[in-house]
Amino acid sequence: xxxxxxPDTDALRARAEQALHxxxxxLPAEGAAGHxxxxxxxxxxxxxxxxMTTSEDADAMIAEARAAFLEWRTVPAPRRGALVKxxxxxxxxxxxxxxxxxxxxxxxxxxxxxxxxQEMIDICEFAxxxxxxxxxxxxxxxxPGHRLSESWHPLGVVGVISAFNFPVAVWSWNTAIALVCxxxxxxxxxxxxxxxxxxxxxxxxxxxxxxxxxxxxHRLLLxxxxxxxxxxxxxxxALVSATGSVRMGREVGPRVAARFGRCLLxxxxxxxxVVTPSADLDLAVxxxxxxxxxxxxxxxxxxxxxIVHEEVADELTQRIVHAYGQLPxxxxxxxxxxxxxLISTAAYDAMAKALETAQAxxxxxxxxxxxxxxxxxxxxxxxxxxxxxxxxxxxxVREETFAPVLYVLTYRTLHEAxxxxxxxxxxxxxxxxxxxxxxxxxxxxxxGSDCGIANVNxxxxxxxxxxxxxxxxxxxxxxxxGSDAWRAYMRRATNxxxxxxxxxxxQGVNFL
Ligand code: UN1
Numbered sequence: 001x002x003x004x005x006x007p008d009t010d011a012l013r014a015r016a017e018q019a020l021h022x023x024x025x026x027l028p029a030e031g032a033a034g035h036x037x038x039x040x041x042x043x044x045x046x047x048x049x050x051x052m053t054t055s056e057d058a059d060a061m062i063a064e065a066r067a068a069f070l071e072w073r074t075v076p077a078p079r080r081g082a083l084v085k086x087x088x089x090x091x092x093x094x095x096x097x098x099x100x101x102x103x104x105x106x107x108x109x110x111x112x113x114x115x116x117x118q119e120m121i122d123i124c125e126f127a128x129x130x131x132x133x134x135x136x137x138x139x140x141x142x143x144p145g146h147r148l149s150e151s152w153h154p155l156g157v158v159g160v161i162s163a164f165n166f167p168v169a170v171w172s173w174n175t176a177i178a179l180v181c182x183x184x185x186x187x188x189x190x191x192x193x194x195x196x197x198x199x200x201x202x203x204x205x206x207x208x209x210x211x212x213x214x215x216x217x218h219r220l221l222l223x224x225x226x227x228x229x230x231x232x233x234x235x236x237x238a239l240v241s242a243t244g245s246v247r248m249g250r251e252v253g254p255r256v257a258a259r260f261g262r263c264l265l266x267x268x269x270x271x272x273x274v275v276t277p278s279a280d281l282d283l284a285v286x287x288x289x290x291x292x293x294x295x296x297x298x299x300x301x302x303x304x305x306x307i308v309h310e311e312v313a314d315e316l317t318q319r320i321v322h323a324y325g326q327l328p329x330x331x332x333x334x335x336x337x338x339x340x341x342l343i344s345t346a347a348y349d350a351m352a353k354a355l356e357t358a359q360a361x362x363x364x365x366x367x368x369x370x371x372x373x374x375x376x377x378x379x380x381x382x383x384x385x386x387x388x389x390x391x392x393x394x395x396x397v398r399e400e401t402f403a404p405v406l407y408v409l410t411y412r413t414l415h416e417a418x419x420x421x422x423x424x425x426x427x428x429x430x431x432x433x434x435x436x437x438x439x440x441x442x443x444x445x446x447x448g449s450d451c452g453i454a455n456v457n458x459x460x461x462x463x464x465x466x467x468x469x470x471x472x473x474x475x476x477x478x479x480x481x482g483s484d485a486w487r488a489y490m491r492r493a494t495n496x497x498x499x500x501x502x503x504x505x506x507q508g509v510n511f512l
Contacts, residue, residue, distance in 0.1 A: 006331050006376050009045030016040075016047055016104050016195055019097035025202035036222055038195045041107040041341040042331065044379020050194050052223040058230045061219035065157045065184040066236045068216025073154035073182040075213075081131030083217070084176050086207040088124030091117060091172075098168060098199060105193040106167050107340040109332040112295055120172035120200075122465045123481060127176035130486055134181065145500025152490040154182025155262070156238030159231030161252075163243045164343055165298045165402075167193035168200055170266070173465065173481040174241045174489075175204070179217060181489040186237065188221045188228050192343060197222070228252075235259050239489065242266070243300075246400075246426070246474045253476070264488050265476025266469075268400040269428030271451070271460035272305035274417045274443065277312050279433035281319065283457060287433065288406075289323045291459030293385035296339050297404030298347075300475075301429040301453070301461035305397060307417050310410040317408055321367045321387055329372050329382055341382045342403060348381035351403035354396055355386060358407065361394040368404070398424045414439055422450045428471030429463070431455035452479070 016038075020027070027050060035049040053061070072080065091098065098120075099113035108116065134152050141148040158178040162170045167190060175185045189197035201220040208217055221227040231237050232255045240256045241264040242248065249267040256263040273291070275284050291303035308316050332340030342348050348371060355369045368386035385404035390397055397407045411417040421430060430451040432443040440456045443449055452471035453463060463469055468483035470476070479485040505511060 006373060006380075007042060007333065009040065009043045009047065012040050012042060012045075012104050013047045016101060019100050020195060020199055022097050023094050023199040023202050024206055025198045027198065036191055036194055036224075038105065039192070040104050041343050041380060042104065043377050044345070047104070047195065050198070050222055053221045053227055055226070055230070058221050058227060061221065062157065062186055062230070062234055062236050064216040065186050065219050068214040069154070069157055069182075069184040071214050072184055072217055075182070077131045077134055077180055077182065080180050080182060080213075081128045083207055083211045083213045084124050084127045084131070084179050086211050087176070087204055088121050088128070090203040090207055091120050091124065094199070094203060095121070098196065101196040101199055102167060103332050103340070105196055106164055107332055107343060108295060109337050109340050110335070113332075116166060116169045119169040119465055120176075123169075123172050123176045126465055126482055127180045130177070131180040134486065134490065136492075141496065142506065143498075143504045145498060145502065147497045147499065149495050151493045151495060152487070153493060155489055155491050156183060157236055158183045158185050158489060159234075159237040159240045160185055160187045161228050161231065161240065161242040161244065162187070162189050164190040164192035165295065165300070166243070167196045170243050170480070171197070171200060173469070175218065177481075177486050178489045181486055183238070183489055184217045186219045186221060186231060188223070188231055191222075191224050194222050232256055233259070235261070238262060239264060241478070241480065249474075249476050262488070264478035264480065266300065266471075266478050266480060267474060267476040268426050269300045269302070269471060269475055270304050270398065270400045270424045270426040271301055271429040272307055272421050272424075273303055273430070273460060274411075274414075274421060274432045274434075275306065275308040275312060275316060276414065276417075276432065276434040276436065276439050277309045278435040278439070279312070280435060280457070281312065281316060284316065284433040285319045285323055287431070287457070287459035288320060289327070291461040292406040293324065293327055293339055293404050294461065296342055296383070297385060298343065298402055299461045301463065302404070303406060303460045304400065305393075305424075306406055306408045307411055307420050308408060309417070310412060313408070313410045317366060317387065317389060320406075324367045324385055324387060327385065329384055339385060339404070341380050343381075345379065345381045347403055348383055350401055351383060351386070351405060354399070354401040354403070354405055355388065357396040358388050358390060358394070358405075361396060362391040363388045363407070393420055393423055400426060414442060418443065418448055425474040426471065427451045427473035428475040429453040429455070429460040431458060431460050433457055
């Protein structure tokens, strides 16, 4: 199913400008470092051009963030929470504006765009609560008259590098937590989504004004790779939190490590769901279709592999193929649309290439893969999500293709399913659909799923902010968002205090 009409670029530009204006965003003045074209994947057209941050400006912004840190780190954490509380309020007020910008720039359907803004509001609430709970431990000292404890202190400037697919939520997970932890933030958003970034930065600036926080708590760098490299190589940036491809992570990780900076990496996923014979198939179909075709397959957590028991494989694949046939592809602003455009025609080319390779490996495309609305928008990339039955987990299945391709593999024993599941380089999200507690627990056990996220009877995507988010292996090992992920944004000091008149040495050592 395809919706027919698409909005035109001029109408989208007007809508984006109005949203930016309401958020209080002023577009940066002309600069010398070249221009960044803000494009929309809805039509492939250019909305606006923005000046890129020059190297000198980036340097000054990092210095401003560092200077603000020196002040901000001494503000009591619950008072730092007031800034994030105000940010959360402003995000709620401008929810529609921001969601509109997310749809225009990232192509998300409206309800997913609203969900992304809700994720920002949720993390602000979480961070405000956290601002009164940055707990350290007290340990039992082995020496009389001594107290042993740990304190958590602000870390420094946090460099946030984010991707197009969650243009604002990932920024907010990092920024809301970093701010209550006493850090300041310099953000390098994806060059594909600069307008949503400008809008968020304006709201945070207003929150800082309203709550008396230093203006330098947040700075925005607009540009490409060079801007990201500034953050990676600058010793004033204490933590680099980067979301993107494994290729990007392979460069960022060693460069930050070379200067002994800290890194938090959120890289690719190749997420799978195991479906056992006892699964509730109605529920499984819904969970699978949302995770695999939702966001046009462009989440890190998108479902890319289905590992299904051979007894239920035919029935399940037929039902998925049927459900895919009902998915309206088209203008993401239309309330009925469930699949918006891919971010670019290059993303479609990568998808087409993956499908070709899969077929050469003996795979059978059961549905989808064909481009839609090509005449209406030749520069855009609308596509029907694809399902491919594979004879084996070949090299292409082990790769992450950032597009809606779901590979179906079959298994006989749960052991075999888990081997297939873990037999890829990435380790972000995973799930099992089953009614058997034994199977579910087996999947969640130490020798079960090797991912950072392991679910039962829900899909791989759509994680809540309350849990720590991230994954293992080539996914990079970082954790963001909820639980105790805040610790990555602080430094720990171990404190031993002697309140006795004596000086007993640890381990019973005698000296002097
Ligand atoms: C990402 O795809 O980069 O779990 C983040 C999810 C979202 C976040 C995904 N809450 O799908």
